[in-house]
Amino acid sequence: MTVVDPHHVIIGADAGLRAVMERVEKVARADVPVLILGETGSGKEVIARAIHAGSRRAGGPFHRVNCGAVPSELIDSELFGHEKGAFTGATERRRGWFERADTGTLLLDEVGELPLAAQVRLLRVLQDGTFERVGGQRHLSVDVRIIAATHRDIAAMVAERRFREDLWYRLAVFLIRLPALRERPEDIPALAEHLAAKACQRYGTLPIHPAASDLALLRAYDWPGNVREMGTVMDRAVILGDGKRLEIAKALGLLPSVAPLLAKRGAEQALRVPASADFPSLDDVVTGHIRLALERAAGRIEGPRGAALMLGVNPHTLRAKMRRLGIDWNTYRQRQG
Numbered sequence: 001m002t003v004v005d006p007h008h009v010i011i012g013a014d015a016g017l018r019a020v021m022e023r024v025e026k027v028a029r030a031d032v033p034v035l036i037l038g039e040t041g042s043g044k045e046v047i048a049r050a051i052h053a054g055s056r057r058a059g060g061p062f063h064r065v066n067c068g069a070v071p072s073e074l075i076d077s078e079l080f081g082h083e084k085g086a087f088t089g090a091t092e093r094r095r096g097w098f099e100r101a102d103t104g105t106l107l108l109d110e111v112g113e114l115p116l117a118a119q120v121r122l123l124r125v126l127q128d129g130t131f132e133r134v135g136g137q138r139h140l141s142v143d144v145r146i147i148a149a150t151h152r153d154i155a156a157m158v159a160e161r162r163f164r165e166d167l168w169y170r171l172a173v174f175l176i177r178l179p180a181l182r183e184r185p186e187d188i189p190a191l192a193e194h195l196a197a198k199a200c201q202r203y204g205t206l207p208i209h210p211a212a213s214d215l216a217l218l219r220a221y222d223w224p225g226n227v228r229e230m231g232t233v234m235d236r237a238v239i240l241g242d243g244k245r246l247e248i249a250k251a252l253g254l255l256p257s258v259a260p261l262l263a264k265r266g267a268e269q270a271l272r273v274p275a276s277a278d279f280p281s282l283d284d285v286v287t288g289h290i291r292l293a294l295e296r297a298a299g300r301i302e303g304p305r306g307a308a309l310m311l312g313v314n315p316h317t318l319r320a321k322m323r324r325l326g327i328d329w330n331t332y333r334q335r336q337g
Contacts, residue, residue: 010043010046010047010050011187011190011191011194012184012186012187012190012191015184015186015187015190016179016183016184016185016186016187017178017179017184017187020047020176020177020178020179021050023174023176024047024050024051024054024176025054027051027174027176028050028051028052028053028054028055029054029055029056030174031055031056031057031145032145032173032174033126033145033146033147033148033170033171033172033173033174034048034051034146034147034148034173034174034175034176035111035147035148035149035150035154035171035172035173035174035175035176036048036147036148036149036150036176036178037149037150037151037154037175037176037177037178038149038151038177038178038179038180039151039178039180039226040151040225040226040228041225041226041227041228041229042178042179042180042181042226042227042228043178043226043227044109044149044178045064045107045109045149047176047178048062048064048105048107048147048149049062051105051147052104052105052145052147055105055145057103057104057105057145060101060102060103060104060105061100061101061102061103061104061105062101062104062105062107063097063100063101063104063105063106063107064106064107064109065078065079065097065106065107065108065109066109066110067108067109067110067111067112067113067114068109068110068113069110072115072118075114075115075118076118076121076134077094077096077134078096078097079096079097079098079118079121079122080096080098080099080121080131080132080133080134081093081094081095081096081098081099081133081134082094082096082133082134082135082136083133083134083135083136084135087134087135093133094133096133098125098131098142098144099140099142101142101144102142102143102144103143103144104144104145105144105145105146105147106144106145106146106147107147107148107149108122108146108147108148108149109149109150110149110150110151110152111148111149111150111154111171112150112151112152112154112157112163113150113152116162116164119163119164119167120164122167123164123166123167123170125142125144126146126167126170126171127170129141129142129143129144130142146171148171154168154172155168180223180226181223181226181227181230182222182223185219186288188215188218188219188230189210189215189291191227191230192210192214192215192218192230192234193209193210193328195227195230195231195234196208196209196210196234196237196238196246198231198234199231199234199235199237199238200238200243202235203235203238203239203243204243205238205243205244206243208238208241208243208244208245208246209330210246210248211246211298211299212294212295212296212298212299213248214237214246214248215295216295217248217249217252218230218248221252233248233251233252234246234251236250236251237250237251283325286321286325287325287327289311290307290311290318290321290322290325290327291327293307293310293311294307294327294329296310297310299329299330301315301318301319301329302315
């Protein structure tokens with residue numbers, strides 16, 4: 001877990017997102033445009049904020065504009081602002097997002113949705129840092145770092161002439177590909193704990209920790225909506241559990257007959273090594289083995305059905321290893337009721 005500032009925690013920075021965070025650290029200080037590619041809900045804004053927080057612009061503003069949510073006829077006004085009387089309804093001068101982000105960072109989320117005409121004007125800003133407000137005649141200059149993000153295949157859009165090739169080259173000075181949640185299952189336990197805590201705080205309940213069976217279900221699920229979907233599922237699970245437990249199976253919409261089978265598959269996946277360009281360390285393998293034993297033992301460490309006996313080690317030795325590896329046994333306890 002990495003904290004880029006007191007309000008933004010990045011779960012998986014030392015695990016499934018390790019390679020991403022290494023690239024973030026390299027580019028943050030470089031002050032060049034960055035293009036973040038990743039599925040919807042995978043955390044592109046979080047990564048953009050991490051880049052901003054690690055840059056020389058950290059003291060300046062950070063603004064995000066969703067290019068896909070702005071009607072095409074308003075995109076120029078939103079990005080570059082407008083003068084009073086520029087069009088019907090323009091009753092006063094308005095600063096656009098570029099002016100508001102001056103000396104800071106502007107995240108152009110879903111940049112693949114920009115109309116071609118707006119792409120031309122964006123290219124000009126990237127080239128010389130100047131633009132004009134809608135209805136204005138004066139050139140304005142800004143000092144803004146651009147971070148673009150999209151879930152679309154921009155390279156394919158360039159080939160189909162739906163995205164300007166020259167703009168692609170300007171935006172993709174440094175590429176960061178953000179893996180989907182299903183590609184980093186090792187981060188699911190920490191994410192579940194974090195999102196459950198946020199849900200409990202939001203709904204005013206006592207803290208509820210995901211049980212071993214909960215984690216097994218979460219691992220087995222495919223997460224088409226990524227981290228954003230998991231946050232929604234945790235909210236729903238707290239509500240369905242009346243603030244006393246997490247109803248993960250119900251929150252996922254699973255039939256009672258399906259949930260145990262999915263949980264078994266998830267528990268088996270806990271020991272699998274995630275696909276990675278790096279060979280797993282011994283600590284990674286040991287951590288996975290201990291987690292699987294704790295899941296099968298429902299959090300018990302000692303006794304005839306405890307994890308220590310399964311692993312063939314002294315309970316005190318197991319506890320020491322867990323402390324060193326940062327494994328919280330409470331996460332794996334089965335709650336009653």
